[in-house]
Amino acid sequence: xxxxxRGESGKTPDVTDHQPWSAETARAIIAANxxxxxxxxxxxxxxxxTFGCVPEAxxxxxxxxxNLSRAEIHGVVTFYHDFRRTPPGRHVLKLCRAxxxxxxxxxxxxxxxxxxxxxxxxSTSADGRVTFEAVYCLGLCASGPAIMIDGKLVARVDAGExxxxxxEACSR
Amino acid sequence: MTIRVxxxxxxxxxxxxxxxxxxxxxEEARAAGIDIAIIRTGSRGLFPLEPLLEVETPEGRIxxxxxxxxxxxxxVAAGMLAGAPxxxxxxxxxxxxxxxxxxxxxxxxxGITDPLxxxxxxxxxxxxxxxxxxxxxxxxxxxxxxxSGLRGRGGAGFPTGIKWRTVAATAAPQKYVVCNxxxxxxxxxxxxMLMEGDPFALIEGMAIAGIxxxxxxxxxxxxxxxxxxxxxxxxAVAIARGAGLLGHGIAGSAHAFDMEVRVGxxxxxxxxxxxxxESLEGRRGIVRAKPPLPAISGLFGKPTVINNxxxxxxxxxxxxxxxxxxxxxxxxxxxxxxxxQLAGNVKNGGLFETAFGITLGELVDDVGGGTESGRPVxxxxxxxxxxxxxPRALFDTPFDYESFAARDGLIGHGGVVVFDDTVDxxxxxxxxxxxxxxxxxxxxxxxxIGSTRGVETLDRVIAGRDxxxxxxxxxxxxxxxxxxxxxxxxxxxxxxxxxxxxHFPDDFRRAPAREAAE
Numbered sequence: 001x002x003x004x005x006r007g008e009s010g011k012t013p014d015v016t017d018h019q020p021w022s023a024e025t026a027r028a029i030i031a032a033n034x035x036x037x038x039x040x041x042x043x044x045x046x047x048x049x050t051f052g053c054v055p056e057a058x059x060x061x062x063x064x065x066x067n068l069s070r071a072e073i074h075g076v077v078t079f080y081h082d083f084r085r086t087p088p089g090r091h092v093l094k095l096c097r098a099x100x101x102x103x104x105x106x107x108x109x110x111x112x113x114x115x116x117x118x119x120x121x122x123s124t125s126a127d128g129r130v131t132f133e134a135v136y137c138l139g140l141c142a143s144g145p146a147i148m149i150d151g152k153l154v155a156r157v158d159a160g161e162x163x164x165x166x167x168e169a170c171s172r
Numbered sequence: 173m174t175i176r177v178x179x180x181x182x183x184x185x186x187x188x189x190x191x192x193x194x195x196x197x198x199e200e201a202r203a204a205g206i207d208i209a210i211i212r213t214g215s216r217g218l219f220p221l222e223p224l225l226e227v228e229t230p231e232g233r234i235x236x237x238x239x240x241x242x243x244x245x246x247x248v249a250a251g252m253l254a255g256a257p258x259x260x261x262x263x264x265x266x267x268x269x270x271x272x273x274x275x276x277x278x279x280x281x282x283g284i285t286d287p288l289x290x291x292x293x294x295x296x297x298x299x300x301x302x303x304x305x306x307x308x309x310x311x312x313x314x315x316x317x318x319x320s321g322l323r324g325r326g327g328a329g330f331p332t333g334i335k336w337r338t339v340a341a342t343a344a345p346q347k348y349v350v351c352n353x354x355x356x357x358x359x360x361x362x363x364x365m366l367m368e369g370d371p372f373a374l375i376e377g378m379a380i381a382g383i384x385x386x387x388x389x390x391x392x393x394x395x396x397x398x399x400x401x402x403x404x405x406x407x408a409v410a411i412a413r414g415a416g417l418l419g420h421g422i423a424g425s426a427h428a429f430d431m432e433v434r435v436g437x438x439x440x441x442x443x444x445x446x447x448x449x450e451s452l453e454g455r456r457g458i459v460r461a462k463p464p465l466p467a468i469s470g471l472f473g474k475p476t477v478i479n480n481x482x483x484x485x486x487x488x489x490x491x492x493x494x495x496x497x498x499x500x501x502x503x504x505x506x507x508x509x510x511x512x513q514l515a516g517n518v519k520n521g522g523l524f525e526t527a528f529g530i531t532l533g534e535l536v537d538d539v540g541g542g543t544e545s546g547r548p549v550x551x552x553x554x555x556x557x558x559x560x561x562x563p564r565a566l567f568d569t570p571f572d573y574e575s576f577a578a579r580d581g582l583i584g585h586g587g588v589v590v591f592d593d594t595v596d597x598x599x600x601x602x603x604x605x606x607x608x609x610x611x612x613x614x615x616x617x618x619x620x621i622g623s624t625r626g627v628e629t630l631d632r633v634i635a636g637r638d639x640x641x642x643x644x645x646x647x648x649x650x651x652x653x654x655x656x657x658x659x660x661x662x663x664x665x666x667x668x669x670x671x672x673x674x675h676f677p678d679d680f681r682r683a684p685a686r687e688a689a690e
Contacts, residue, residue: 037472040454041437045396066454079456079613080437082396098358099553099603103516103591104544136440136557136607138397139361140187141589142219142514142521151399155187 018052052087100141108159116167182215214369216283217523282369301488306425319495321507326480347387357556359587371408377484382429390431506572516589533567555584558664560671597676619662636683
């Protein structure tokens, strides 16, 4: 198992260097996608990729461009687990909590990582170092427990040593 | 002469270091002055072997299993690039019993070809389906599919040809083909493997669907947890468009069909087809009441073929080889093959495509080799988080839609998750309710409220509080959820809960009995 610091695994949603909020940038992103059929999700993904989250300030801009109500956009943003309201920690760790990983020691791994990071799953450390989230299946069900760290998949992560390496990778 | 080396680019291989192995090998070969070409394939699908590296030799492709970056130098020195002996050498992978026992129709190319090479695709039987399809009428394509007996591989098992017939018969200025690649079930990864390992098969299948029903636009809705599949499909769609497999005049015909990849946003319920359509339209993934069927009023209210990845990727084989060649496999009303996924605590975990009819026991004990932990198999969950837990006593159940239904289970999308004897089935039942509560779209009360009450009630059971009375409430909740929910999320959550209760009753009565606390 090789855990690399972020940035080495190419472009994925969680490893982008996020920009601070800018209504102008947001408008450009929205305009680039607004003509697509069912444009809401592609727009929200693009906003989150740029800003690390979909801030509340983005909602009226999306609503206006798509001729929808702000409530509708708010409803969409808050329905999906992926969309964040504030930027995540410097590292984003997702740990699979679904059955196939449970059968392979996922519970013990989750407990070790919670202890090592000093925060419960589905939270961000106070120093903004790491956001630790549960995910339900990464499709690596024959080689779990599996995690995604800063967009990079890692399988066969055992409790104990594996957990320690994960915690270490999140400490950089 | 250039030596060809094959290393999977499948997420399951990458997650255990395949990218680093490829980089180390390229470096090592350069240093040794050996001319090699590294081809990134899909995975053959036996994950304990990954990273599995294969070298092309006159004797065929020779595999070296669990090759890590640190092993590369020694392997090259030992003559791996000429197929030399080594403790990691496994010979020709297709000779391993795990692969020899399979019938690979849908996954014929996966792990063998370069997923993004159309030449490779063609050389291994690709494009024959669409070439035949463009010579047929839409009706003839659909009748071929009906005759093949192909049923929806997403889990519902509805005959694919019948669905297409309805879309074809519904007049509309615009129709759609939507591929459901929101493979959220734990224990399943066949859609992911297919999209990463043989994406043109899915594109060809969708194009054939478009021709058959008169649809010109398609979408593949892939879950965001599958970044590698998203990347592979996006590249493959661009290549297919450039080569005339998509666009105007596809495969030299007068038909037009184009498609786009869309990414989900972490909602399990979007694997339910009407919820997926809502999501594609840009809304909350809230389930729609049926009727109307998506075949009549689907995406943007237009007639829509919506099928799972595996159903669509099997279509090219059926068109190329004929309905008969497919229907000859299988048993009863379950025709053809099923890509079964062995997962969880199992020794030989991976993708096992076989004709319907193999028993659960053969799958878990013979093919799977029992647990990886070496402890006895206690329970097997078949069909994802909404599937039933089967005890060893039911290992004689043949793998087909009807046999599993007859035993209060389902095969779903073909995931088989193995648990050893350390599993606590009361906790698994509680998890099923918890998962339903987390992922419920909230539209119907039995699912939204029932799952939350289910977690609370099972917590009392686990704590030993008033166990029998609380278990009666759980059963009652399950009954309401099963018959009162709008979709399979609330409707099928009772399967894991009730099967755990029925087959493993002792697990619910472990805590010392306590007086009712409330």
